[in-house]
Amino acid sequence: MKRPNDVILRTVTKVAAVIILTFSIHLFISGHHFPGGGFIGGLTFTAAITLLFLVYGIDTIRKNVSADFKAVAAIGVLISALTGVGGMMAGKPFLYQSSGSVNLPFLGDTILATAVLFDVGVALAVIGTALTIITSIGDDR
Helix, strand or coil: CCCCCCHHHHHHHHHHHHHHHHHHHHHHHHHHCCCCCHHHHHHHHHHHHHHHHHHHCHHHHHHHCCCCHHHHHHHHHHHHHHHHHHHHHCCCCCCCCCEEEEEECCCEEEEEEHHHHHHHHHHHHHHHHHHHHHHHHHHCC
16 A cells, blocks of 8 residues: 655654654643643643654554553652652651752752652653553554
């Protein structure tokens, strides 16, 4: 079967995926000061990958992204749970947030908080779960 000539669609998809992924990072980072964080950042990331699945096909993307999405979800849940338990080990409530100031190269004086670790876990859990569901539906033939 001859494949259609969809050069414009593939080119626009590459640009759109980069824009969506960049916006996903922005949503993740802005989660402490504005609406956003791990959940919406993870969903936006998943939207970009889903767009690539639709245009290039699941098999093509799976060749280039060899991650097991179930493992990504499990690691995300584990990170989030361990972040919550960390507060309890210090004698504080579950999910107690602590923060500190660190001088990072190129960024200067930056405040780091344990909530960032929790958001990383949530993002990984959302990405892994959503992409597992999408690939399961897409592979069902």
